[in-house]
Every structure is written in structure tokens, then in C-alpha cells.
Amino acid sequence: MQPVNTKSLLAFIFGQMERLNAKEITATEAIAQAKLASQASNVLNYELKRTIVQMKMQAIGADIEVSDIALRNIESKPLIEENYPDMGYPKLSTNK
Numbered sequence: 001m002q003p004v005n006t007k008s009l010l011a012f013i014f015g016q017m018e019r020l021n022a023k024e025i026t027a028t029e030a031i032a033q034a035k036l037a038s039q040a041s042n043v044l045n046y047e048l049k050r051t052i053v054q055m056k057m058q059a060i061g062a063d064i065e066v067s068d069i070a071l072r073n074i075e076s077k078p079l080i081e082e083n084y085p086d087m088g089y090p091k092l093s094t095n096k
Contacts, residue, residue, distance in 0.1 A: 006044065013037050 013034075020030045081091045 009037060009040055 016025065016030055016033050019025045020027065025033075
């Protein structure tokens with residue numbers, strides 16, 4: 001599985017739209033893939049909303065340090081066993 005970021009996710013979606021228009025995939029396949037892309041988008045939106053909530057809590061005086069507030073960069077984290085245990089991703093190779 002390739003690492004995915006917002007740009008590659010959009011490129012995939014647009015590519016699927018072109019394939020659907022060219023009748024290379026069925027509407028059923030396109031619907032299934034659109035639902036999966038929607039779930040990926042939901043995860044990205046969750047991260048944004050989580051950060052906004054932290055900022056608002058800090059603004060009203062909650063015990064949150066400004067340095068603890070961060071929009072986590074989940075898009076750049078490689079899909080390897082060390083980052084996502086028990087998900088079936090490959091282990092990081094130490095051989096060069």
C-alpha cells in the first residue's frame with residue numbers, strides 16, 4: 001500500500017471519475033471507491049476539528065499548553081508496522 005496524502009487522494013478520485021466516464025469501471029465500483037475516499041476525508045477532517053477544539057479550550061483557560069496544540073501530520077507517517085502495529089503493514093527494513 002502506498003502512503004496517501006490529500007493531493008494523491010484527490011488525484012485518485014479524479015482518475016476514478018475519468019475511468020467511470022470512459023466506462024472502464026462500473027457505477028457500483030465507483031460508488032464503493034467513493035465511500036472509501038469519503039472515510040479517508042473524514043479522518044482528515046477529524047484531525048482538523050481536534051486541533052480547533054484544543055485551540056478553543058486553551059483560549060478559555062483550559063489546562064492546555066500552546067506547545068501541546070498541533071495539527072498532527074498524519075499524511076506523512078509511513079505505513080509500516082512500527083507506526084501501525086497489528087495492521088498488516090511491512091516492518092521497517094534495516095538492511096541497506
